[in-house]
Amino acid sequence: MPRHDGRTAQIGDTLSAAQPRPQPAARSLAAAIRQPRRGGALERAVEMVIYGTGVLTLVLLIGILVLLAQQGLRLFLEFDYSFWRFLTYPNAITDNTSHPEDFRFGIIAPLIATLWVTLVTLVLAVPLGLATAVYISEIAPPGVRLYIKSAAELLAGVPTILFGFVGLFLLVPFVRDQFGWGAGGMSGMTAGIVVAFIAVPLIISIADDALQAVPVDFRENAYALGCNKLQAIWFVIMPAAISGLAAAAMLGMARAVGETMAVLILAGGNSSITDSPFDSMRTMTATIASGFGNASAYSLLRPALFMTGLVLFAITFFTTVIADAVLEKQRKRFSR
Amino acid sequence: MVLKRLPRRRLLLLGVITAMLSVALVACGEDANGDDRDDGGANGATTATHTPAGGGTTAPTATSTGDEETLSGALTIEGSSTVAPYTRLAIEAFEGLHSGVTVTTGELGSGGGITAFINGEAPIAASSRAIRDNEVEQAAANGYEVFETVIAYDALAIVVHPSNEIPQLTFEEVARIFAGEITNWSEVGGADLRITVYTRNEESGTFAFVEEDVIQAALGSDAEYAATVNKQANAPAGLTAVSGDVSGIFYAGLGNLADIPAGAVREVPIAADAASDAVEASSETVTSGAYPVARGLFYYTDGDPAAHDDPLVRAYLAFVVSAEGQAIAEELNLVPAR
Numbered sequence: 306m307p308r309h310d311g312r313t314a315q316i317g318d319t320l321s322a323a324q325p326r327p328q329p330a331a332r333s334l335a336a337a338i339r340q341p342r343r344g345g346a347l348e349r350a351v352e353m354v355i356y357g358t359g360v361l362t363l364v365l366l367i368g369i370l371v372l373l374a375q376q377g378l379r380l381f382l383e384f385d386y387s388f389w390r391f392l393t394y395p396n397a398i399t400d401n402t403s404h405p406e407d408f409r410f411g412i413i414a415p416l417i418a419t420l421w422v423t424l425v426t427l428v429l430a431v432p433l434g435l436a437t438a439v440y441i442s443e444i445a446p447p448g449v450r451l452y453i454k455s456a457a458e459l460l461a462g463v464p465t466i467l468f469g470f471v472g473l474f475l476l477v478p479f480v481r482d483q484f485g486w487g488a489g490g491m492s493g494m495t496a497g498i499v500v501a502f503i504a505v506p507l508i509i510s511i512a513d514d515a516l517q518a519v520p521v522d523f524r525e526n527a528y529a530l531g532c533n534k535l536q537a538i539w540f541v542i543m544p545a546a547i548s549g550l551a552a553a554a555m556l557g558m559a560r561a562v563g564e565t566m567a568v569l570i571l572a573g574g575n576s577s578i579t580d581s582p583f584d585s586m587r588t589m590t591a592t593i594a595s596g597f598g599n600a601s602a603y604s605l606l607r608p609a610l611f612m613t614g615l616v617l618f619a620i621t622f623f624t625t626v627i628a629d630a631v632l633e634k635q636r637k638r639f640s641r
Numbered sequence: 642m643v644l645k646r647l648p649r650r651r652l653l654l655l656g657v658i659t660a661m662l663s664v665a666l667v668a669c670g671e672d673a674n675g676d677d678r679d680d681g682g683a684n685g686a687t688t689a690t691h692t693p694a695g696g697g698t699t700a701p702t703a704t705s706t707g708d709e710e711t712l713s714g715a716l717t718i719e720g721s722s723t724v725a726p727y728t729r730l731a732i733e734a735f736e737g738l739h740s741g742v743t744v745t746t747g748e749l750g751s752g753g754g755i756t757a758f759i760n761g762e763a764p765i766a767a768s769s770r771a772i773r774d775n776e777v778e779q780a781a782a783n784g785y786e787v788f789e790t791v792i793a794y795d796a797l798a799i800v801v802h803p804s805n806e807i808p809q810l811t812f813e814e815v816a817r818i819f820a821g822e823i824t825n826w827s828e829v830g831g832a833d834l835r836i837t838v839y840t841r842n843e844e845s846g847t848f849a850f851v852e853e854d855v856i857q858a859a860l861g862s863d864a865e866y867a868a869t870v871n872k873q874a875n876a877p878a879g880l881t882a883v884s885g886d887v888s889g890i891f892y893a894g895l896g897n898l899a900d901i902p903a904g905a906v907r908e909v910p911i912a913a914d915a916a917s918d919a920v921e922a923s924s925e926t927v928t929s930g931a932y933p934v935a936r937g938l939f940y941y942t943d944g945d946p947a948a949h950d951d952p953l954v955r956a957y958l959a960f961v962v963s964a965e966g967q968a969i970a971e972e973l974n975l976v977p978a979r
């Protein structure tokens with residue numbers, strides 16, 4: 306038994322003293338190690354299953370991409386819908402039609418709507434989420450930290466339709482009467498505010514983990530050098546956790562891009578191009594959700610919605626990949 | 642360090658999976674819906690030995706019910722949320738007549754119902770607009786010959802905020818408001834206030850009816866909705882929006898108006914043209930032709946329902962056009978078709 310320091314030696318000694326004959330135990334351990342392993346088949350089977358689930362994730366990812374592309378590209382290959390028109394038509398009307406000349410659908414308006422809602426979400430949710438994470442990680446006493454962290458995790462699990470509902474009956478009348486945004490209070494801004502509250506718990510959770518991952522000697526050194534708490538947080542801890550914090554923000558963004566129900570209810574439903582977040586609008590997810598019932602097998606709408614899905618997939622995919630990359634960078638920097 | 646890293650990575654993984662699943666759900670949604678709706682059509686033809694009821698569309702209730710006591714199985718009706726209140730009451734009565742029958746109905750909207758019909762997912766599509774030539778072609782490509790059964794006629798009320806005191810609108814003014822040619826209430830005798838137009842969304846038959854039979858009927862076949870109309874997922878959402886928006890205008894069937902508190906919105910009397918008197922929507926004004934914004938409510942089936950392969954489709958459509966089925970329409974303030 307290796308003994309590195311006095312404390313371990315002491316415990317080891319006590320154990321030896323308590324057990325009159327430690328040798329048989331060691332021998333049986335050695336024997337157990339030397340013994341041929343049983344249950345190998347089961348172990349291999351379990352390994353195969355776990356391996357399979359891992360591969361399934363990849364298959365699913367590629368499968369979605371292939372399905373979206375295969376179904377979506379039919380819009381141009383089979384239905385002869387102009388690619389230029391798909392990019393630039395200033396409205397996205399989800400009519401069921403099999404005639405390309407009757408089809409008035411462009412990705413630009415829903416794309417801009419999604420970008421507006423995402424922008425509003427990021428501007429609100431990132432400072433709020435990061436500030437809360439810094440508070441619970443660095444400042445709050447352990448009791449408070451526990452409550453806030455648990456509350457954030459609970460909030461992260463609340464179905465988003467409930468956020469949409471609360472937004473519709475609390476926020477919409479308020480912004481309508483106070484600011485007159487969009488259509489009767491329903492606008493990209495309104496939706497963005499509510500989606501920010503959906504994204505904040507996620508950002509808190511990930512950013513808190515990132516801050517907790519900063520080695521304790523960073524803090525101790527900062528204080529030893531005479532930093533006060535704010536200086537230690539601002540100049541040492543946050544820079545050290547920066548890529549984790551960035552990843553938190555990016556996952557918050559992916560959440561905003563993908564949010565459907567709350568946005569469908571709150572953004573107002575204007576399917577044309579908007580030039581300010583205070584307008585009524587319809588995002589890509591809301592366009593897909595409200596158009597799918599019309600998408601018959603012969604309709605141009607079906608491939609058009611798949612193309613919309615493809616663009617949505619590309620945005621969330623690259624956001625997540627970038628978030629993953631920066632996270633990995635941070636992990637390498639602090640691994641010892 | 643190692644321990645602390647784990648949750649962060651796990652959360653990231655969760656995030657990745659969530660993002661992928663959200664896209665996957667979108668991609669698979671269509672198939673899942675298809676599966677849901679399929680069982681109706683598949684189980685429908687269980688009593689193949691049943692003798693066809695001669696002249697199902699005109700047969701009075703007594704003979705058709707007496708004839709078809711052996712009916713059993715499931716039937717799916719998909720489509721308009723405007724027709725849905727009628728369908729629900731009719732189903733209740735129909736299932737009361739045939740204890741072995743289960744009828745399910747969806748409210749995807751008229752477009753959704755017709756699409757489900759075209760795709761073979763529902764044998765009966767309910768619609769609050771006439772089927773388009775384009776959709777008839779799509780159905781024909783799948784081997785379905787579209788047959789239209791008029792259930793009843795329905796008035797479409799034009800509603801505004803209760804504080805909006807505009808006395809009346811003409812049919813053409815309604816068209817021009819929804820087309821975006823009139824953008825301020827002062828242009829039609831109201832306050833100096835920008836008009837906020839709320840509509841249903843594209844899956845709705847009411848949305849298409851207003852574009853085709855109001856906007857295009859009044860302003861020519863090139864006219865369309867204003868690009869900036871605010872599309873609401875369903876009638877209650879639009880009514881809620883207008884009840885809170887002093888500048889709003891929206892349209893809804895009388896059945897939908899009955900579902901909200903009295904006084905939440907104000908119905909505007911409509912005149913057929915500048916020379917006519919403005920009247921409110923009701924079954925009387927629709928019957929007399931004085932109220933101009935009225936449309937048919939339809940069921941679409943594959944071929945004449947009296948000769949349909951599925952005895953449940955035959956029996957249900959026969960029930961709808963029977964005196965009893967038409968009485969249900971009257972109960973709902975619709976104008977019976979017969």
